[in-house]
Structures are given as structure tokens and as C-alpha cells.
Amino acid sequence: GNSVTQMEGPVTLSEEAFLTINCTYTATGYPSLFWYVQYPGEGLQLLLKATKADDKGSNKGFEATYRKETTSFHLEKGSVQVSDSAVYFCALSANTNAGKSTFGDGTTLTVKP
Amino acid sequence: NAGVTQTPKFQVLKTGQSMTLQCAQDMNHEYMSWYRQDPGMGLRLIHYSVGAGITDQGEVPNGYNVSRSTTEDFPLRLLLAAPSQTSVYFCASSAGASGRSIGEQYFGPGTRLTVT
DSSP states (O other): OEEEEEEOOOOEETOOOOOOEEEEEOSOOOOOOEEEEEEETSSSEEEEEEOSTOEEEEEEETEEEEBBBTTTOOOESSSSSGGGEEEEEEEETTTTSOOOOEEOOOOEEEEEE | OOOOOEEOSEEEOOTTOOOOEEESSSOOOSSEEEEEEOTTTTTEEEEEEEEEEEEOOSOTTTTEEEEESSSSSSSSESOOGGGGGGGEEEEEEEOTTTTTTTTTEEEEEOEEEEEE
């Protein structure tokens, strides 16, 4: 079956530091890949996505590139802010069953001033 | 658009009680899902639906029932609540395979359920 593995957290960084959260996946075929963000007390919201190999998703300074050869979709940001503190989830969706998504366990990011 | 709405936001139940968590979406999405979120375990799929009248089990379906009589609504029923069902429950919807946002999930704000 499909699975998503995220780097274990929590991650604590100082403001303006570089962020990487690793994500690898196992899936048959060519899934779509997503990063979702969850702020305290809220539901998940889409941060960025990529639907085919070598696509780069980007939003709010975050980026991730769909690497089929390494089955990875690592999240990066060049300079984090305190407001980026949240839980980040990597997810995939098989294009043959777009209603189901498989999520990683989530990585908690705390950014200190 | 209101997106995905869930009620109630908080609920406390006693063991053995039953209740229904409500979920509605106004985006005309074909797909709807229920997840539970527990510390350190990410999101686990309970049940999902690919359209009105069609539902299927997810990863952790035991103790929960669903039905989908309309495109908009997808209620989750707890029949005999147990402390193991203490969790945060999220409803989500997504467009069908023909949509530009294929696979993209839209989440509600969640229901925080405690079973004592």
C-alpha cells in the first residue's frame, strides 16, 4: 500500500534559519504530492503541491520538488519566521483514487525569535 | 463559500453514549473523508465517500458509521462511544479526478471529542 515517511520532530529553529523537513513516499504509479500546514487549534490547509515528477511546488517562501528517482518531496524554506511555527504534514494522493490521501505523521516546527 | 464546516467544535461523551458529528461542504466536491488525529500518529482515515450513496472503509473504521445521502453532507456516527475514541476528528472534501485540484483536500476546523 501507499505510505509516507516524514523526518521525526520536533524541529526548533531560530528566526531566519534555513528549514528542511524530509519526506519520502512509497506508492504505485505516479501519485500527486502535497504539503499541508496545521496551525494550533485549526484544521489542515494546503501549503503546496506537485502533480508530476520534477514539478516544484511553492507558496509563502516554501518549496518542494517532486523527485521520482528518490521518491522524495522535501520541504524547504530559506528564512523561517516565528509565524511559520506549526505542524507540517506530507501527503500523497493516488490519481486513480483522488478522494483518499495518505499522510505522514507530521513534523512540529517551532521558530524562536 | 463556507468551504467545509463541522459541528460541534467540542463534545464530551460518557462511555456507551452515541452521537453524530456533522460535516457539510458547499464546493460540490465528489469526495469526502473522515480522519482522526491522535498525538504522534498523524491522520488516520476512518471512512470515505466517492459520491452520494457510496461509502467505503478506511484504515480505522471500527466503532464508526457513515452515510452519504447528498453531495453536501457526510455525517459520522459513533454508536457506543469508548475512551479510545477520544481524538480530534477532521472532515475533508476533494474534487473528482477531472478537477484541476485533483487529490487536494479541503479540511474542516475539526471536532474535539472526549469520551470519559
